[in-house]
Amino acid sequence: MNLDARDPDHIREALPRLWLQASLWYRAEVRGLGNIPEDGPVLLVGNHSGGNASPDTTVFTLAFSTYFGVERAFYQLVERPSQPRFGMVEATAENARDALSAGAATLVYPGGEHEAHRPSWQRHRVDFGGATDFIDLALEHDVPIVPVVAVGGQETALFLPGGISLPLWPKVPLPAKLTLEALSPIHLRAEFGSEPDVDQVYEHILRLMNDTLQALAAERRLPVLG
Amino acid sequence: MRIAEHLDVDAPPEAVWEEIADPSKVLDFFAGVTRWEHTGGPRQGCGARYRVLMRVGSAEVGGLIETVEFAEQRDLAWTAVTGIDQRGRWRLRPHGGGTRVELRWQYGVVGGGLFGRLSERVAAPIVRGNLRRTLRELKRAVEHEQLRAEAARRRSTRR
Numbered sequence A: 001m002n003l004d005a006r007d008p009d010h011i012r013e014a015l016p017r018l019w020l021q022a023s024l025w026y027r028a029e030v031r032g033l034g035n036i037p038e039d040g041p042v043l044l045v046g047n048h049s050g051g052n053a054s055p056d057t058t059v060f061t062l063a064f065s066t067y068f069g070v071e072r073a074f075y076q077l078v079e080r081p082s083q084p085r086f087g088m089v090e091a092t093a094e095n096a097r098d099a100l101s102a103g104a105a106t107l108v109y110p111g112g113e114h115e116a117h118r119p120s121w122q123r124h125r126v127d128f129g130g131a132t133d134f135i136d137l138a139l140e141h142d143v144p145i146v147p148v149v150a151v152g153g154q155e156t157a158l159f160l161p162g163g164i165s166l167p168l169w170p171k172v173p174l175p176a177k178l179t180l181e182a183l184s185p186i187h188l189r190a191e192f193g194s195e196p197d198v199d200q201v202y203e204h205i206l207r208l209m210n211d212t213l214q215a216l217a218a219e220r221r222l223p224v225l226g
Numbered sequence B: 001m002r003i004a005e006h007l008d009v010d011a012p013p014e015a016v017w018e019e020i021a022d023p024s025k026v027l028d029f030f031a032g033v034t035r036w037e038h039t040g041g042p043r044q045g046c047g048a049r050y051r052v053l054m055r056v057g058s059a060e061v062g063g064l065i066e067t068v069e070f071a072e073q074r075d076l077a078w079t080a081v082t083g084i085d086q087r088g089r090w091r092l093r094p095h096g097g098g099t100r101v102e103l104r105w106q107y108g109v110v111g112g113g114l115f116g117r118l119s120e121r122v123a124a125p126i127v128r129g130n131l132r133r134t135l136r137e138l139k140r141a142v143e144h145e146q147l148r149a150e151a152a153r154r155r156s157t158r159r
Helices: A008-025 A055-068 A093-101 A112-116 A133-141 A188-192 A198-218 B013-020 B023-029 B113-158
Strands: A029-031 A042-046 A074-078 A088-090 A105-108 A145-151 A158-160 A164-166 A179-182 B002-009 B033-040 B049-056 B059-071 B075-080 B085-095 B098-108
Touching: A008 A055, A008 B059, A008 B113, A029 A055, A042 A055, A042 A133, A055 A074, A055 A105, A055 A145, A055 A179, A055 B059, A074 A093, A088 A093, A093 A105, A093 A133, A133 A145, A133 A188, A133 A198, A145 A198, A179 A198, A188 A198, B002 B113, B013 B023, B013 B085, B013 B098, B013 B113, B023 B033, B023 B113, B033 B059, B049 B113, B059 B085, B098 B113
Parallel strands: A029 A179, A042 A105, A042 A145, A074 A088, A074 A105
Antiparallel strands: A145 A179, A158 A164, B002 B098, B033 B049, B049 B059, B059 B075, B075 B085, B085 B098
């Protein structure tokens, strides 16, 4: 199974480094962790920012691990899993199913690399590109969806159309202030009936996340500094 | 990293103990602590387990703790079961007609290496600030309660 690489002891020992990075470099603030169900499988749905570096994932992994403890299984499905021992696995349907079947909290980014590389001037927009697989996944496993909205990640570089980001070198992300917020859980069948309309759910979640992103963006006075 | 702060409270140890030993009151005065929730064992005393979180920088840090010492009106100590490694202690001693209250907190991540030591140092001013505010809040709460009780006693004597 692809989930075997996750190593709670490794995560625990890495927490100080992640904490320093999140607290000093990104001045990160993570809100609403209390909205995540205390146990059991849950599908965390995030907007993806920051290109390949994507600091949102690192910051959220730190916040989740310190809040719930490294003992709670948590997987992050990304296109390029650079830290498998943190629970990063490749974003495939099989891995998502395995993680939820194992009772784990599972973070997915429906917008994927397409969203993470969107131009900087679209930084305050959630763009899932019409991907609705995550809703089918939540229905299949009957798990709640917790949207996780992040702002600031798309200010860690200048992103241009075509997946180009500046500066080309060095690839050190700018110290943009990050704010993440976990929203209230959405129980699809309780809120949308026994056979939810996937398009309706998609529009609802997208609107909810976009509204939250706009609100978080409105709190920022300056780019990067936050 | 071990951080210790103390403050003198104008109240006897039993009055201070009443505040610190009651888990339902902890959130009223413990600065930075966002959760102190009973999760197992007796509600208070040795073996009582709580889920504790303190906001430090970008994270709410903590885990499951267990009370390991409960000497009434003198010492209350806890140690981590899960989460970051931590030990804490309330130490009450009679002092000049009142009580000297000391709060100690030891924390770290075993195996955290250089980054572990660095993060402990960076977090120290935040944690120290939280402990100082905690002691000030505790002093205010206990002394206010003493004044309230004294006023109530005087009123009942006048009747």
